[in-house]
Amino acid sequence: MFVTSLKGKKLVVLDGYTYSLSKKTEGGKKRWRCSTHHSKGCKANLYTIEDAIVLYDAVHNHHQSQYTRTLLNNLKPYFYNSLTGSRRLRLGQYSFRMQPPHRASQLKRRWLCATHSWQGCKALVITIDDEIVSERNEHNH
Ligand SMILES: [Zn+2]
Numbered sequence: 001m002f003v004t005s006l007k008g009k010k011l012v013v014l015d016g017y018t019y020s021l022s023k024k025t026e027g028g029k030k031r032w033r034c035s036t037h038h039s040k041g042c043k044a045n046l047y048t049i050e051d052a053i054v055l056y057d058a059v060h061n062h063h064q065s066q067y068t069r070t071l072l073n074n075l076k077p078y079f080y081n082s083l084t085g086s087r088r089l090r091l092g093q094y095s096f097r098m099q100p101p102h103r104a105s106q107l108k109r110r111w112l113c114a115t116h117s118w119q120g121c122k123a124l125v126i127t128i129d130d131e132i133v134s135e136r137n138e139h140n141h
């Protein structure tokens with residue numbers, strides 16, 4: 001997922017962190033590094049080829065910054081595929097994973113918190129035909 005920062009710079013968003021383009025490229029790959037804490041020693045980085053993330057090391061030495069939180073909260077909801085290929089929905093700073101439908105023909109989809117649903121997070125989104133019809137974007141984390 002690519003977003004534009006408040007200063008107009010292109011950023012990659014992955015799991016609530018943003019990455020900015022570094023000058024170093026390797027082969028056809030572009031290298032991106034933590035946009036908020038690179039200068040403070042954060043080594044998290046990722047590589048893209050033609051706008052797809054191909055490799056990442058998302059271990060940050062800090063929590064999500066307020067700047068990133070604000071940026072992500074202002075994004076419109078969007079659908080994307082996770083690195084493992086499953087369908088996700090992004091709403092503000094949270095990700096939701098799709099529950100398999102009971103019937104393939106069903107248009108209604110339930111989405112649970114992608115990171116904490118098995119730890120009791122009750123956040124839930126319902127979509128019909130990719131339109132959000134109901135959302136409870138309240139998380140316990
Ligand atoms: Zn970082």
Ligand SMILES: [Zn+2]
Pocket residue numbers: 094113114115116117121122123138139140141
């Ligand atoms: Zn949650």
